[in-house]
Amino acid sequence: MKKVNGYEIITLFEQWSPKRFAEDWDPVGLHIGQLNRLVEKVTITLDVNEAVVDEAIEKGANLIIAHHPPIFSPLKHIWTDTPQGRLIEKCIKHDISVYAAHTNLDVAPGGVNDLLASCLGLENIGVMQPTISDPLYKLAVFCPVEHADSLREVLARSGAGAIGDYSGCSFTSTGTGRFTPTAGADPFIGEVGKMEEVTEERIEVVLPGPIRSKVLQAMLAAHPYEEPAYDFFVLDQRTEEFGLGRVGTLPEPMELQEFAQLVKKALDVPALRIVGDSGKLVRKIAVLGGSGSKYIRAAKRKGADVFVTGDMDFHSAQDAELMDLAIVDPGHHVEKVMIEGVARYMEQACREKGYDVKIVKSEIDTEPFKFI
Structure with a gap:
């Protein structure tokens, strides 16, 4: 250890x-x-x-x-x-x-809000209020043909080229690279002062922003050239969205009063407050740990029947009632x-x-x- x-x-x-x-x-x-x-x-x-x-x-x-x-x-x-x-x-x-x-722990997958959603037995869970999504990048790197397979393997191990349920995704095109090593260079191929032509592959892989530095370091360490030629491009596509709160569904609809009792037991609280008709059938649930008053509209936009959150103030509760969004407030401490x-x-x-x-x-x- x-x-x-x-x-x-x-x-x-x-x-x-x-x-x-x-x-x-x-x-x-x-x-x-x-x-x-x-x-x-x-x-x-x-x-x-x-x-x-x-x-x-x-x-x-x-x-x-x-x-x-x-x-x-x-x-x-x-x-x-x-x-x-x-x-x-x-x-x-x-x-x-x-x-x-x-x-950050509220937003993190598996963090506070996912833990709360799990306690309530929710299914088909998604983000309630998106706050961050990372851009995707494309790395294009040029490499001698005979070293391309090993470089692709290194890129895949570093996390590049992962798309959905597929890993090691890449695209390759072949062309001719030209360069002249100057004084002080230690070329892997060619001689100082002499123009060199090499058959190279252009390897293209996509990667999320957070691992860009990791992928770059892995590529530079594995590339045979002293000065590799490469480009990073920012793509329009984004990675998955991260955010505050979660929205999911109960296995079966239940009345608000019954659901409130479920929340009380599951989150281990001695009492809670509810807004809405206690006999209303609810199934789609939004949940946000901590203070959620300012997120009632986000919960409603996601189609929630009821919003489970803490620190609900009087006027926000009235607004939720007007928009037919039930509230179950078990307090802040459920976090x-x-x-x-x-x-x-x-x-x-x-x-x-x-x-x-x-x-x-x-x-x-x-x-x-x-x-x-």
Whole structure:
């Protein structure tokens, strides 16, 4: 097993939930501490309060991965006699780093919203509110004919040429390449100062933007030429859409009242609020963890019968009622599903990498509301 530092842990996490998925206003990333220390234990939590930090100290955790950022607005000063200042001081004194994955974890496939949709037993799940899609690129690289097969294999292994359910897709055309090595060159083919003509293949592959650097490095390392000729083109096509919320269907229609009871049990809440006729039959469900008031129209555009989300305000509830969109509000804290989901992902990912680190699920209940 390999000892690892915080950078290696977070690099692994961000392969699943990259920061580029986050909304522009969202302060995701490292909030407290540093990532260049060895990490033996990682605590997974929804929120970071003093009780969670005390739990991390007791269990010997060096890193906390949280959903809600502990520092949401920029700080002008840190006074350690305030609750927030005391929390920051305690983390620093005990060498505990804190990393937040907020809307990026909401958007990530398998993240908060997919976990909620799964808890509700939804089928045919899709994105409710698209927020990001990456451009596709085409790489065209010229290579001597006798080296083309090996280069195509390298490109395929790096992820280029994957289209739908097919891998290793490429197109090849043959032509003549011309070049003259100048003084200082170390040509693979030809001589310095002499024009050279070589039968070459033009290999074309498509690839998503996030792996462009990886594919380029693999191509350069495998290409026989000292200075390969290649081009990248941005295509009109996009990769799959990523976004906030999910929309899916129940296996069978049910009345809103019955569905609300399903939500209450599945998401483990003591109470919830509903908007709409309790006898209305519902089947198509939109779900968004956290605060979803401003997304009622997105849910309606997707044809949802009911929108499951938290922090519904009075006027948004009235608007939803007018547009015949039922609401089930189980609160904000249902995002606690991320504790189990993130822990499961990180345990498997670290095990596959051979990382010597233990993942700990926080047992602190950070729900601020009490129901009477």
